[in-house]
Amino acid sequence: MTDLLRLEFRRLFRAKSFYICLVIALAMIVISAAATKMLLNMAATSEEYAGVAEAAALQLPTSFSMLKSVPSSSLTTILAIFISIFVTEDYSSDIIKNVYSKGNSRDEVFFSKCISTFAAGLMMILVCALFSFAMGKALFGKVGTMGKNYVGSLSAELVVLLAYVAIYFAVAISVKKTGASIAASIIGPLLVGLLLTLGNAALKSDKISLSDYWLEGRLTILSQADVAWKEVWIGFLVGAVVLVAAGAIGFFVNRTSEK
Numbered sequence: 001m002t003d004l005l006r007l008e009f010r011r012l013f014r015a016k017s018f019y020i021c022l023v024i025a026l027a028m029i030v031i032s033a034a035a036t037k038m039l040l041n042m043a044a045t046s047e048e049y050a051g052v053a054e055a056a057a058l059q060l061p062t063s064f065s066m067l068k069s070v071p072s073s074s075l076t077t078i079l080a081i082f083i084s085i086f087v088t089e090d091y092s093s094d095i096i097k098n099v100y101s102k103g104n105s106r107d108e109v110f111f112s113k114c115i116s117t118f119a120a121g122l123m124m125i126l127v128c129a130l131f132s133f134a135m136g137k138a139l140f141g142k143v144g145t146m147g148k149n150y151v152g153s154l155s156a157e158l159v160v161l162l163a164y165v166a167i168y169f170a171v172a173i174s175v176k177k178t179g180a181s182i183a184a185s186i187i188g189p190l191l192v193g194l195l196l197t198l199g200n201a202a203l204k205s206d207k208i209s210l211s212d213y214w215l216e217g218r219l220t221i222l223s224q225a226d227v228a229w230k231e232v233w234i235g236f237l238v239g240a241v242v243l244v245a246a247g248a249i250g251f252f253v254n255r256t257s258e259k
Helices: 002-014 016-045 047-055 063-068 075-092 096-101 106-140 150-175 178-203 215-222 229-256
Strands: none
Touching: 002 016, 002 075, 002 106, 016 075, 016 106, 063 106, 063 150, 075 096, 075 106, 075 150, 075 178, 096 106, 106 150, 106 229, 150 178, 150 215, 150 229, 178 215, 215 229
16 A cells, blocks of 8 residues: 555656646636736726626735635636546556556555545645735735634635545546546536526525535635635535545445456
8 A cells, every 4th residue: 555655646746737737727816816906907997897897796806815716716627637637547548457466456546546636636725725825915915804714614615625626536536537537527516516506496495505505506605705604514514525425436436347
């Protein structure tokens, strides 16, 4: 197991896809922040753009607000692409046969890939978070203030993002084909959100929103400036349940697969 972990982390730090995806994630943060700054500057000098900014509910971002908005900068999509490439690489090139030929079990391979994947996902999330914080200060000149239950809601956001990592890993380790894994990882969570939105329409309830109990809806709630403790705890619960469920599904599907 130790040798497998060394191999996986060696692959990770040598993987061009990791650095390319990280650079793209950082670039998306810059583009999003620059576009917001440009629109706010135009709103300050033009009534037409002022109306656009008001309709979009744009406010002057700060370091703290940008830190909370990291998930909205296409990070989840980039994570889906990287994890799919990283996890399926050994299977698509048949290198996995050499790994098994050395006496390594399926469970050992699964957990070594799982640990390295979560480490990679966590590194990417933290780098993007720190970069967003710095961009808030550099572009808008304000660190800002923490909203209500800021630390708790930020921590819950991290758990929800790790739940996304678990889904992408489970899909990749189950499908074992790069293109299919990317497609399923991106479309799958969106499809669940869409079905829950349709469920909302069927319920016709002003008190219950099913989509709020899925990852995307939960990130939207947690990214707000002020978040009630109830919503924070729901975020932890939703993230933890999805994380464990995705991990368990990936584990059992991998055990029964041919490769």
